[in-house]
Amino acid sequence: MRERGGGRIINLASIGGLVVDGERSSVYDASKAAVVRVTKNTAHEWGRYGIGANAIVPDCMRTALTTDLLTERAEENRLVDTHSPLGRIGESGDPGGAVVFLVSETFVYVTGHTLAVGGGRVVALRPDAAGRFGGRARPRRSRVSRAVPCRPVGRSSRLRAPVRAYGARTGANGPERP
Template sequence: MRLQDRVALVTGGASGIGRAIVRGYAREGAHVVIADVQPAAEAEQEVVVQGRRALAVKVDVARREEVEALVRQVLDAFGTIDILVNCAGVQSNQPFLEATDEDFDRVLAVDLKGTFNCAQAVARGMIERKRGKIINIASQSGALYVRNLAPQYHAAKAGVIHLTRVLAVELGRHGINVNAIAPALVLTPPLKARWEASPEMRAYHLGKVALGRAATPEDIVGPAIFLASSDSDYVTGHTLFVDGGFTAQ
């Protein structure tokens, strides 16, 4: 088991990609904290049935005080945080000319500021221990244009990718690895709903994928395990595009 007895904090772990990573980390021997604005009892139980310790905490990552309270709670319960996965995020489909201040602020607050808040709060303890793994979930839309996704979402995910590079340099001397995963077209309920409403959009999106299919949340788990394990000890500042060849075209 590559993550035996490590303690992982996964934001956005109640559903989708985050929940798949929670299950994958537990299979690899990690104890997992699931932080989400949504109820996470089911995800918590999926860890427990594998014989690992688990904790579900309700938190809004856009609120610094909630994040700092979360980290204190995790340290009190587990004594350490070895792995942080910043997976909490929201999307937007608002066209540029119709985008509101409220939607712009909402997307940037969760997707970019939330990633910053969690990394900052967790990194302090990692610096003391001189080791740690931080994994930010970005998107292919942080590197190129993706139709039907709002400009504010593109901007937030581009910020996550560059923040990953900056933090890798800032924290590298402390033995902390910081990397990102950029998925594309992960078949979660929001994407399914959009495709059902627009077969044309589905055809357009799949036409951009070299492998010809959407990803499942489980497709992201292997890369997330790699970046959390000792196998990636000399990898930092990198964004791994898990996109079926979307960005290759």
């Protein structure tokens, strides 16, 4: 590509590179997040040669590989209800439009971008009837909130660290030592 004066690289990752894809998916998600990061680095390093790099991250698509996952209509409905604002599972041809977009000469200035092809999952993850997000129970929030006194750290007043109050009293100007 460098000798020809440029070109387009399209990497294929997965929605797991942007969001948690489910229980026990940390290794898979990390590998897909790595593809997303390599795409950004490639765009930065090779852009000077006219080579653009982008990534496509499809969500669950109806393919030969997902037939085992989508065996029951109830499970498919749950996925749609909790993951897809467009109200359907993706079809195998859906990512093709993203490829056409990203390799088009009209969009040659787009590089380092990650295009999610997932029916809106990254913007609208919704809980199911049991209050779970993607099959996981939502953590309960404590009703009691304990305030921790903080003091500025370093030169920036925006950085704050907890104050250790070993027998300290709080005065008008912050903690005081006895």
